[in-house]
Amino acid sequence: MNIGDICTVQTISCSRDETVQGAALLMRQHHVGDLVVVDGNDGEAIPVGILTDRDIVVSVVALGLDPASLQVGDIMSDDLLTCGEEDDVYQTIEHMRLRGIRRVPVVNRNGALAGIVSAADVIKPLLEFLAEEMGDLSRISGNQQAHEKRARH
Numbered sequence: 826m827n828i829g830d831i832c833t834v835q836t837i838s839c840s841r842d843e844t845v846q847g848a849a850l851l852m853r854q855h856h857v858g859d860l861v862v863v864d865g866n867d868g869e870a871i872p873v874g875i876l877t878d879r880d881i882v883v884s885v886v887a888l889g890l891d892p893a894s895l896q897v898g899d900i901m902s903d904d905l906l907t908c909g910e911e912d913d914v915y916q917t918i919e920h921m922r923l924r925g926i927r928r929v930p931v932v933n934r935n936g937a938l939a940g941i942v943s944a945a946d947v948i949k950p951l952l953e954f955l956a957e958e959m960g961d962l963s964r965i966s967g968n969q970q971a972h973e974k975r976a977r978h
Contacts, residue, residue, distance in 0.1 A: 828917050829910030831947065832931045832940035838863045838870055841898030845885055848876055848897050861930045861938055862901045869937035872930040874901035907932050910939050918947050 838861040839848050848860055859877045863870035876897050884900040885892050907930045908917045921929060921944065931940040 826914045827910060828908050828912045828914055828931055828942055829939070831914065831949075832910070832942040833946065834940040836861055836930070836938060836941045838872075838938060839876070839897055840864070841873065841896060841901065843897045844893055845881055845895045845897060845900060846892035849878075849881055849892060852878055859928050859941075860897070861941060862897055862903075863938055869935060871936055872905060872907055872932060872938050874898070874903040874905055875928065875930065876901045877928075905930065908942065909934070914947055917942065921947075 837851060837855045837857050839851055841862050841864070843851075851860060852858065858879075859875055861870075861872050862874035862876055864873050865871075874897075880900050880902065881892065884890075885895060906920060906924055906926050908920070910931055910933055917929065921927065927944045929942050930938055931942055933939040
């Protein structure tokens with residue numbers, strides 16, 4: 826299964842020169858906990874960072890800084906992990922696990938933002954896969970008994 830099959834395509838983004846207060850308002854309006862920070866390039870939004878509600882709390886609110894005077898580019902995480910629409914879900918999960926990242930922007934072949942995938946998004950297909958495999962395993966003993974009966978007669 827490919828990441829493009831399960832990612833959220835309605836991704837909320839902002840530019841790095843947006844104020845932190847403006848970004849927080851975007852999060853509130855769209856009921857999200859993160860924004861993909863993008864740069865425009867020939868009309869396509871290229872992901873350059875990510876900003877989470879936790880980034881705002883830890884880097885601005887906790888320090889008593891003014892969110893209206895800071896830009897998203899000042900506090901965003903720019904060590905960005907992205908994945909392609911065609912990337913394998915299980916390989917992406919492994920990259921997320923190794924980096925300790927719960928949200929990953931998804932890019933198209935041109936490197937432009939195509940969506941976002943979160944740890945929660947990958948749980949459902951993983952559970953469906955495991956349920957199918959467990960079902961197959963549960964049928965082994967019945968099939969083995971039938972095979973033994975045929976072999977003995």
